[in-house]
Amino acid sequence: xxxxxxxxxxxxxxxxxxxxxxxxxxxxxxxxxxxxxxxxxxxxxxxxxxxxxxxxxxxxxxxxxxxxxxxxxxxxxxxxxxxxxxxxxxxxxxxxxxxxxxxxxxxxxxxxxxxxxxxxxxxxxxxxxxxxxxxxxxxxxxxxxxxxxxxxxxxxxxxxxxxxxxxxxxxxxxxxxxxxxxxxxxxxxxxxxxxxxxxxxxxxxxxxxxxxxxxxxxxxxxxxxxxxxxxxxxxxxxxxxxxxxxxxxxxxxxxxxxxxxxxxxxxxxxxxxxxxxxxxxxxxxxxxxxxxxxxxxxxxxxxxxxxxxxxxxxxxxxxxxxxxxxxxxxxxxxxxxxxxxxxxxxxxxxxxxxxxxxxxxxxxxxxxxxxxxxxxxxxxxxxxxxxxxxxxxxxxxxxxxxxxxxxxxxxxxxxxxxxxxxxxxxxxxxxxxxxx
Numbered sequence: 444x445x446x447x448x449x450x451x452x453x454x455x456x457x458x459x460x461x462x463x464x465x466x467x468x469x470x471x472x473x474x475x476x477x478x479x480x481x482x483x484x485x486x487x488x489x490x491x492x493x494x495x496x497x498x499x500x501x502x503x504x505x506x507x508x509x510x511x512x513x514x515x516x517x518x519x520x521x522x523x524x525x526x527x528x529x530x531x532x533x534x535x536x537x538x539x540x541x542x543x544x545x546x547x548x549x550x551x552x553x554x555x556x557x558x559x560x561x562x563x564x565x566x567x568x569x570x571x572x573x574x575x576x577x578x579x580x581x582x583x584x585x586x587x588x589x590x591x592x593x594x595x596x597x598x599x600x601x602x603x604x605x606x607x608x609x610x611x612x613x614x615x616x617x618x619x620x621x622x623x624x625x626x627x628x629x630x631x632x633x634x635x636x637x638x639x640x641x642x643x644x645x646x647x648x649x650x651x652x653x654x655x656x657x658x659x660x661x662x663x664x665x666x667x668x669x670x671x672x673x674x675x676x677x678x679x680x681x682x683x684x685x686x687x688x689x690x691x692x693x694x695x696x697x698x699x700x701x702x703x704x705x706x707x708x709x710x711x712x713x714x715x716x717x718x719x720x721x722x723x724x725x726x727x728x729x730x731x732x733x734x735x736x737x738x739x740x741x742x743x744x745x746x747x748x749x750x751x752x753x754x755x756x757x758x759x760x761x762x763x764x765x766x767x768x769x770x771x772x773x774x775x776x777x778x779x780x781x782x783x784x785x786x787x788x789x790x791x792x793x794x795x796x797x798x799x800x801x802x803x804x805x806x807x808x809x810x811x812x813x814x815x816x817x818x819x820x821x822x823x824x825x826x827x828x829x830x831x832x833x834x835x836x837x838x839x840x841x842x843x844x845x846x847x848x849x850x851x852x853x854x855x856x857x858x859x860x861x862x863x864x865x866x867x868x869x870x871x872x873x874x875x876x877x878x879x
Contacts (some may be wrong), residue, residue, distance in 0.1 A: 446580040447608065448579045448580045448607050449579075456558050457558050457562040457565065457826060458562050458564065459562050459565060462559060462562035463569065463570075465490060465563070465566075466567060466570055467570070468820065469717040470570065470717055472769070473767050474768075477768065477769040478660040481716075481720065481768060482742040482743075484720075484722060485511065486677045488743070488745070488747075488750075489514065489744075491565050491747055492747075492750040492752065493505075493508075494506070495747075496749075498528055498613050498750070498772060502515055502517065512728075512729075512730070513693055514753050515753065516728055516740060516749070516754075517751065517752060518751050518755045518757075518769055519552060519635060519755075519757065520551045523552050524539070526555060526749075529750075530779075531747055531749065531750075531751060533545055534555065534557060534748040534749075536555075538557075538558070539555040539557055539749075540556045540557075540561040541554070541555050542554060542698055542699070544697070554749055555749040556699075556748055557650065557745075559719075559745065560745040560746040560747065560748070563701075563718050563745055564773055565579075567715055567718055568702055568703050569713075570717075571705040572812075575666060575667040575690070575708070576666060576834065577694065579607065579608070581606055582608065582636060582666075583609070583610070583632065584610070584636055584637070585628075585632075585639075586612065586635070586638055586639055587612050587614055587639025587640055587647070588611060588640065589613070589640075589866070590613055590615060595662070606803040610634070612628070612639075614639070614640065614643040617646050618646070619650065622646075625657070626654070629658060629662040631662055633662070633664040634662055635665065636665065636668065636669065637665070637669070638668070638669045638671070639670070640671065640672050641671070641673040641675050641679070641871070642673050642813065642872040643872075644670055644816065645679045646812060647832070648682050648685075648687060649686075649764050650684040651686040652685075652686050656686070656728060657687070657688045659687070659688030659689060660688070662765045665687070665689050666690075667690050668691050669692045670692070670693060670695060671694040671695070671711055672696075673780065673872060674776070675691070675693050690727045692705070692706045693706045693712060693759055695712070697741075700719060700743055700754070700756070701719055701743065702775075703719065703741065703773075711763075712774070712776075713770065714762070714766075715772075716768070716769055716770065718743065718745055719742065719743060720741070721739065721741050721762070721771055722739075722740045722741075722742075722753070723735065723736075723737040723738070723739060723762055724740050724755075725737050725738075733762045733763060733764045734759070734762070734764040734774070735774045736775075736777060737759065737761075738758075739756050740753050740754065740756070740758060740793075744755065744854075758776060758777075759778060760774075760775060760777055761775045774802060783793065784796075784797065784879070785821060785877075786850060787822045790851060792850055794816065794875025794876070796849060797824065797875060799848070800842065801826060801852075810829075810830045810832055811829070811830040811834070812828075813828065813872065814826055814828035815827050815828075816874065816876075817875075817876050817877075818876070818877060818878060818879055819879060821879055822853060822855055823857075824855070824856070824857075826856060827861050827864060828861065829860075829861055829862065830860060832876060834860070839856075843856065
């Protein structure tokens, strides 16, 4: 089989061979060599953008800086201006890779990467997927993602799927009849791995559970499942492992950056330190020690077309105490900074708190397939859910008691049963949203 994936990247101007060679060189550095590499790359990328990027120079306020901690924190609102105003000298829309963020943080924007930097992103993916014997040129992917619905966008994505040796399951309709069709594809195609949005794959696993099917019994070629873009809860991971019959690998990335963290074969969520530098900061922009929770701030070490230097991605997380500069481990990803509910008492609670409380109770019998929570006022919440039968009073009372126990009394909840839940244009499911 021709290495179509590599060839398509090369033909589009992305030097995958050179970037793969450099990535492997970085991964092979000793700890001392890596520290010298990181110091050099941080200095190099800042100097480049201060010299060649008027947007970044204006943000910093000077063409020189004394130390790393003096550099400003770049956020998504800073980037909501025309792309041409943010590109570095020598880069344009023709010689760069362009894309748009998903907008899951509420602040979408168009970004650019130089072609070498984007090739490194693919080299990073290839390297990590290789830990599980997945080869992008030859391994067949079952892809659970959204797809553009317009004719040209749809055809472009289908061509990419062909070149990338993947079969796409569209996830905008996940009714039982459609999921039955998914099973037919798994019976008849020799998939090597599954990759896609967590909520869609979990819904498919629940359908398999109902049908009493373990996926590897009908598709024995499967080796692994990589879930991305949405939170993976521990009980969902257990369900996936049981019903799919393969290891479940947790992935955390951002289209404007790279693959940020990827679960290694030892079960650790290993941060990509080859192309990125990740910091955890407090509210005053001070770097927190390993083990403490804070805002995730990331620097892209190679992107010359567009600065992503000390860029606040909008997530909250913790780096493990056993992390090193060369091998940081993401201990926990807590959620997005904008997914926080402010309660009547003034208490702040991550939206995931509600999700955990509700999830543990209403999923006891497997009746509820999916749900989302929306805060409409400081004391008022809507829970929309998809289920075979309506929630009963006993279940609702249990949820209300748990909320008083974990949060505070006098919060009002309404429960709305739906046939399906609305996903965004890319097919993602936003599990908590505050309108306050």
